[in-house]
Every structure is written in C-alpha cells, then in structure tokens.
Amino acid sequence: MALIFQGRKNATPPGPPNGLIGRDHYRRIRCDLLEFSRSLIHDYGDCVTYRIGPMRFFQLSHPEQISELLIRNAESLRKLTMVKWFFKRWMGNGLLLNEGQPWQQQRRKVRWAMQRLDEQKQAEMVVWQTRELLDKHANTQVDITALLDRLAFYFNVRTLLGDDADDVLEPIYAAANVLHATGIRELTSWGFTPDWAPTTTKRQMRAALHAYRGTLMKLAAKRRQSPSHDEDRDLLAWMIVAKDVQGKTEGMSDLQACDESVNLLMGGKETVSATLIWASYLLATHPCEQARAAEEVHRVVGDRDVALSDLDHLPFTQCVVQEAMRLYPPVYMIAREVARPITIGGYRAPRGTQIHVPVHAIHRDARWFERPDEFVPERFCPELNKRRPPYTFIPFGVGPRNCVGKKIGYEQCMLVLATLLKYYLMHLAPKQGVPTLSTDIVLHPRDPLHLVIEARCPALAMSYDETGLERDLPR
Numbered sequence: 066m067a068l069i070f071q072g073r074k075n076a077t078p079p080g081p082p083n084g085l086i087g088r089d090h091y092r093r094i095r096c097d098l099l100e101f102s103r104s105l106i107h108d109y110g111d112c113v114t115y116r117i118g119p120m121r122f123f124q125l126s127h128p129e130q131i132s133e134l135l136i137r138n139a140e141s142l143r144k145l146t147m148v149k150w151f152f153k154r155w156m157g158n159g160l161l162l163n164e165g166q167p168w169q170q171q172r173r174k175v176r177w178a179m180q181r182l183d184e185q186k187q188a189e190m191v192v193w194q195t196r197e198l199l200d201k202h203a204n205t206q207v208d209i210t211a212l213l214d215r216l217a218f219y220f221n222v223r224t225l226l227g228d229d230a231d232d233v234l235e236p237i238y239a240a241a242n243v244l245h246a247t248g249i250r251e252l253t254s255w256g257f258t259p260d261w262a263p264t265t266t267k268r269q270m271r272a273a274l275h276a277y278r279g280t281l282m283k284l285a286a287k288r289r290q291s292p293s294h295d296e297d298r299d300l301l302a303w304m305i306v307a308k309d310v311q312g313k314t315e316g317m318s319d320l321q322a323c324d325e326s327v328n329l330l331m332g333g334k335e336t337v338s339a340t341l342i343w344a345s346y347l348l349a350t351h352p353c354e355q356a357r358a359a360e361e362v363h364r365v366v367g368d369r370d371v372a373l374s375d376l377d378h379l380p381f382t383q384c385v386v387q388e389a390m391r392l393y394p395p396v397y398m399i400a401r402e403v404a405r406p407i408t409i410g411g412y413r414a415p416r417g418t419q420i421h422v423p424v425h426a427i428h429r430d431a432r433w434f435e436r437p438d439e440f441v442p443e444r445f446c447p448e449l450n451k452r453r454p455p456y457t458f459i460p461f462g463v464g465p466r467n468c469v470g471k472k473i474g475y476e477q478c479m480l481v482l483a484t485l486l487k488y489y490l491m492h493l494a495p496k497q498g499v500p501t502l503s504t505d506i507v508l509h510p511r512d513p514l515h516l517v518i519e520a521r522c523p524a525l526a527m528s529y530d531e532t533g534l535e536r537d538l539p540r
C-alpha cells in the first residue's frame with residue numbers, strides 16, 4: 066500500500082492530451098469554461114491535469130481533496146499571480162489579493178469592524194432600499210440584472226459609508242461599472258496596453274479609478290478627523306479604529322481602509338446581485354415554488370415589513386436561496402497557485418501549478434445531488450442536508466480564505482427575496498428565453514434578463530395548497 070502511494074506521489078494525474086501547447090484546451094475554456102470543467106470530471110475523474118503553454122493546471126473536485134487543498138495546505142497556496150498583477154492597481158492591498166501575515170491581520174480587523182455593525186439597522190436599510198427601488202418598477206417589465214446589481218451595490222455602499230452614501234452612490238456606481246467593463250475587456254483580450262496609454266479605454270479607466278478611490282480616501286480622512294459616536298459609526302469608520310481579535314493592533318491607515326473598502330464593495334456587489342438574479346429567475350420559472358415561498362413569507366411576516374428576526378422562520382425561502390447558489394454559484398471556480406510544492410490526492414503539485422476547484426461542476430455532481438440540474442429547493446431541508454458529505458456545497462468557499470462577508474451577504478439575499486415575495490409576483494417576460502451564462506468575474510446571465518414584477522393586491526394574500534395551485538384569498 067505504502068509502495069503504491071509512494072509511486073503515485075511522483076506520478077501525474079490523468080488528463081486530456083495537451084497537443085500543440087494546449088491550444089485546444091484554451092479554445093474550449095474560452096468557448097465554455099463550465100462545460101470544460103464538467104467534461105474533465107466525466108472523462109478523467111476528480112484529480113485532472115492539463116497544460117496551456119508553460120502553465121500546468123490541476124482541477125480538483127472531490128470533497129476530500131478540497132479540504133486537503135484549501136484547509137490543510139492553505140499556507141502553501143497564494144492567489145493567482147496574474148490576477149494579483151491585474152487587479153492590484155484597483156484593489157490595492159485589500160483582503161481579496163493580500164497574502165501572509167498582513168492578510169491575516171487585515172482579515173481580523175475587517176471581521177472586528179463587521180461585528181460592530183448594528184444588524185437590525187442594516188436589515189431595515191436593506192428592506193427599505195429594496196422597496197424604494199422595486200416600487201418604481203411595479204407592474205412593468207424590468208431587466209432584473211440591472212435592477213438587482215444596482216440594489217446590491219447600494220446596500221454595500223450604505224453599509225460602508227452610512228449617511229455619506231446618498232452623496233456618492235451614483236458617481237461611485239458609475240465608476241465601478243466603468244472599472245468592471247474595462248477590466249473584463251482587458252482581461253479577456255490578447256496583448257497588453259500600459260495604464261498610461263492615451264487610449265479611450267485607458268482614459269476612462271484612469272478617470273473611474275480616480276473618482277472611486279479618491280472618494281473613499283476623502284471619506285476615510287473625514288472619519289479620522291472627526292470621529293463619530295459608536296452608535297453612528299459605519300463600516301468605514303469602524304475599520305479606521307479596528308482592532309484585531311486579540312485587541313493588539315489598532316486602526317487602519319486611510320490607504321488601507323480605502324483598499325479594504327474597494328475590496329468589500331467588489332466582493333459584495335456582484336455576488337449578492339447574482340444570487341438574487343438567479344433566485345428570482347428560478348422562482349419566475351417555477352410558479353409552484355414561488356407560491357409556496359410567498360405563502361411562507363405572508364404567514365410569518367403578516368402585515369409588516371420583513372425583519373431580521375423573520376429569517377430563521379422562513380425555512381423554505383432559505384432552501385430557495387441555497388438552491389439558487391447551488392445551481393448558479395456566483396463564485397463558480399476557486400483558483401489558487403502553488404507557492405510551495407504540495408502533495409494533493411496523492412499527486413505532487415510543483416510550485417507555480419494553477420489549481421482550480423470547479424464549484425459549479427461540484428454543485429451539479431450527481432454523486433452528491435440527485436437530479437443535479439433541476440431546481441429542487443427541498444434538497445436543502447435539514448434532514449437531507451445532513452446526509453451530504455461536507456465540502457460538496459461551497460458557495461462561500463472553504464478554509465481560512467472563505468468569504469468574510471458570508472453572513473452579511475446571505476442575510477441581504479434573504480431579506481430581499483422575502484421582500485420580493487411579499488409584495489410582488491414574478492413572471493418571465495413574454496419574449497424572455499433561457500439565459501446564456503457568462504463567466505466573467507461571477508456567474509451571471511450574459512444578456513439582460515427580463516421579468517415582469519407584478520404588485521400583489523394589498524387586500525389579497527397568496528395561498529399555496531398541496532396541488533401547487535395558487536389561489537388569491539382575502540387576508
């Protein structure tokens with residue numbers, strides 16, 4: 066046994082032939098990355114290797130390999146050098162790209178600051194903001210991707226900047242969108258243009274970066290100069306005075322607080338909106354599940370607005386959010402680079418190996434999820450949930466670098482979805498087809514996704530019966 070294991074240690078995992086410098090792999094990834102990952106598992110198993118040019122890739126998809134990689138070997142890994150190089154000018158030394166001791170210290174401070182937020186107040190803001198934006202669109206056909214993207218960004222800016230948010234919401238939303246669009250264009254194009262180049266794209270990018278980071282730096286300085294009372298502090302103000310958990314290190318510099326702010330806005334915007342977009346789409350295309358969730362919300366919430374304390378009493382709505390994250394995980398792939406050689410699944414991964422954990426493919430693996438491509442929210446009920454091995458449902462990542470905004474993000478998704486279910490009926494717009502997936506940054510629909518958001522009659526409440534038929538009954 067020991068001999069077999071030792072033999073395997075030096076072997077290479079199975080994988081597709083690399084042909085001419087892996088050109089075919091590159092073409093398939095560009096064409097459909099999700100399909101490429103699934104086909105590797107189907108054809109070669111849970112640990113697969115392939116090459117593109119000088120780069121060696123490993124794909125790991127077994128839950129035991131995932132914990133071995135992201136927990137036991139976490140210290141031998143780093144974020145991808147190329148991604149760091151590309152995003153550094155935008156995100157600085159924030160949590161998403163930072164490494165080692167400085168990352169650990171920053172992570173403790175960010176968590177400390179997040180724990181100081183008034184959850185109740187945050188939840189009220191989320192519900193109020195959702196109603197304000199959605200009421201404007203009641204009984205119309207809307208592009209739900211644009212609407213929910215804006216909504217998620219607003220929450221994050223309000224959490225970060227409190228009362229200052231109103232003055233800066235629109236300009237920094239516009240700047241974030243420019244950075245996002247130009248960033249994707251650059252990341253997916255051949256060749257490299259230096260940042261100082263006098264091209265339109267670069268000019269737009271420099272202006273957006275200046276507006277975005279400049280605003281956050283100014284607001285960080287404002288909080289340092291005139292500190293507010295604890296009860297009035299927003300996330301940025303808490304970060305400026307943050308301690309790590311041992312209470313040792315004090316505060317963040319304005320620059321560090323600005324970097325972390327950019328990272329939190331970036332980490333929270335796309336992920337929360339993608340979860341909500343997919344959950345709304347799934348409910349719009351599954352009227353029985355929509356009716357059942359709406360009945361649950363009406364029964365628990367009654368006449369008032371949704372509150373934080375309701376979330377624990379909405380088990381079916383929770384199942385819907387989790388099932389949306391299973392079918393369409395916003396972070397559809399976790400990527401790392403090997404900083405120090407490791408052995409994984411019995412195979413040796415040399416320094417520089419790029420390791421992919423294909424979250425989307427794992428979430429749709431029939432070994433862990435029956436009828437994996439179908440929308441079945443009940444699979445997340447506690448009894449069934451318990452039977453599944455750990456690390457088979459990983460929308461928030463695994464190990465020390467898991468999502469730092471997991472609680473905030475999940476609660477935002479639940480509050481918005483419950484509010485949507487309480488006040489609106491969602492249908493697919495008449496000419497809306499099945500959305501095509503896009504994998505740039507997060508998993509989201511490639512084109513606008515149109516739904517009709519129909520206001521529920523205030524005097525009527527929806528009821529769900531076992532046949533799955535909807536009836537309108539007086540409240």
Ligand code: HEM
Nearest residue numbers: 160161329332333336337396460461462466468469470474
């Ligand atoms: C449904 C919502 C969300 C999902 C699905 C999600 C998913 C994830 C995942 C999978 C990771 C780990 C990535 C990796 O291992 O490479 C991550 C990291 C991170 N997320 Fe989230 N996220 C969500 C919401 C948020 C929110 C609301 C915030 C900010 C308030 C946030 C901020 C971050 C940051 C800063 C990191 C980097 C953490 C570190 O490396 O220490 N996320 N997220």
